[in-house]
Amino acid sequence: MGATVQDLIQETATIKGAQPIPVGAIRPEKCGRAGRSRHRPRPRRSSGRRIHEDPGNGTDLSQMDVEDVIKVIKAEVGNPQLQQQGFAVLTSKADDPESHQEVARLDGIATIVKAMTEQHQGGELQLAGMNALEKMTSGNPIHTRSMVDSHGINAVSNAMSQDLSKADLQAAGCKILCNVAKHDAYCQEMVAKSGAAQAVLDAMRAHASDSDIQELGCHALKEFAAFNAESQEDIYMRGGIQAVLRAMETFPQLPNLQVMGCGVLRNLAACNSQQQQAVVSRGGIQVVLDAMSAHKEHSLMQWAGCWTLFCLCVHNAEMRSEVYAYGAARAALKALEAHRLEARVQEAGCWLLKELAEHMASCKDRATFSAAIQAALKAVEKYPGNQAVEKAARTALQKLSAFDKEGWVKMACLGRCGRLGRTATMRTLEAIQE
Structure with missing residues (x-):
């Protein structure tokens, strides 16, 4: 015959090291189907964390920890809405050092890049992913290198080229590429080889009246070109000088944009006679002098302007004559006197x-x-x-x-x-x- 309920309970108690339970202490009415216990069974826990359900939108990831969010992003390949929500959660946790460590340990940056690459449609998903990457790569060498190694530069550039009309997406892309380029020489080299300058210049041309994108674009190009001959040539060949000078002419009242524009011109022109000539022939000397004149009290503008004019004529006698003819010496003296x-x-x-x-x-x-x-x-x-x-x-x-x-x-x-x-x-x- 099979074991009775009393035998099973007796055996369980013995295995656990408990004292044997007297058979008479077990009341049959509490054990059978006919018996009704007052105690309801406790719900089983899922790894100690609760997944909140939102009746309108499905699973709510906002209360989950980083590990579970990354698992959801990996698992929900065909659910862009849920992946997008996961990106937003990771963005909200980007200021937390412990979350940064978890993202690095779980290869979270590569997960975001892969999700963006697999999901070719839906600008909102791409934007959410880029917002997460921008927050996480800002000042974080581990995340920045992880993004480069997981082909994140191409993912960002592709997202920008596929949806040029979205200003917020273009802005996020410029920020990410700038973060990567200024991290170290290796990352800057990877940006140069990827052709990311084209994505930035396309963004600037598509949003010529958006001052934020013009400034962000100039900042990114400045970092691309810093001590990198390959990027300098790439930006020059893609019409970068014209795009930067156009931005400076369009927004003369914004000193930060003028400073970033000067940074691009400076990095392109230094010791490169062809690019010095290109800037000067496009009217670049006057644009720089106008910026210095409009922002006399802005010390960073005066610094940037003087260095740019220096780079436009260093090791080039012909350009020195041009720079002097425009009144650059007097501009330098005014800057020196005003910012002693x-x-x-x-x-x-x-x-x-x-x-x-x-x-x-x-x-x-x-x-x-x-x-x-x-x-x-x-x-x-x-x-x-x-x-x-x-x-x-x-x-x-x-x-x-x-x-x-x-x-x-x-x-x-x-x-x-x-x-x-x-x-x-x-x-x-x-x-x-x-």
Whole structure:
């Protein structure tokens, strides 16, 4: 015969190490189908976490932890709405360091990229995925490298090209590509090889009246081109100079956009005669000078403008003549005078004066030449311990002295001996005489 209910309970108690239960203590009416217990069975838990149900939209992922959200994104390939909700949850957790660690441990960035790649339709899904990637790659080297290794650059560029009309999607794409390019040289190289510059330029052209996208696009292009000849050539060949100058001309009132635009021009033109010529022939000198004039009090604009003008003419005698003819020396002097307390402006302005020294001397512009000498000496006086400023100022004085037939530079140095001090004066004079 089969075991009775009493036998099973007795056996269970013995296995668990409990005391044997007297048979008489078990009441038959509590064990059979006819018996009705007052206690309802407890619901089984699913891994200790509850999945909330939303009657209108299905599963609600907002209360789930990172691990479960990533599992849902992986499992729900044919459910873009649920994957989109998962992306939004990960975006909301992006500021939490523990969530960042979990995303890295579970390869969450690759999961997002794969979901975006598999789901070719639906701009909302792509936007949600890009918002998550933008938050997670911002300042996070692990996530940034993971995105590059999982072909995320191509996923973002493709999403941008497939839905050019969506401004928020284009903005998110520019931010992500900028985050990746400025992370390190390897990531920047991967951006260059992917042709991401085309996606950014397409976004800028499609949203020419959107100042945010113009600024974000310029920022991304600036990072693409920084010390990377391949990206510089790619941006140039795709019409990047024209796109950047058009953005600067369209929004002259926005100093941050002007600064980013100058950054692109600077990185493209430095020591590249072909691209220097392209910027100058398109009217780039005047655009930069207009930006400096419109934002006199903005020190970052003055710094960016001086460096850009320097890069447009360095190692190029023909371009030096053009830059000087537009009044760049006077613009540099105004920047140096207005921002005496900004070391970076002093450095950039002195380097620009160095490039224009010969033209100031040959054009017999004595007032500008004398002002340039005094500006460089003031920089030396103001920043005696700043090597970058000292080098720029003394190099400018050296170049000015080389074209000074009347000895004005030496006399000016001796005249400021009291302010500079004996040591600084001697070092400056030594630099002039080299």
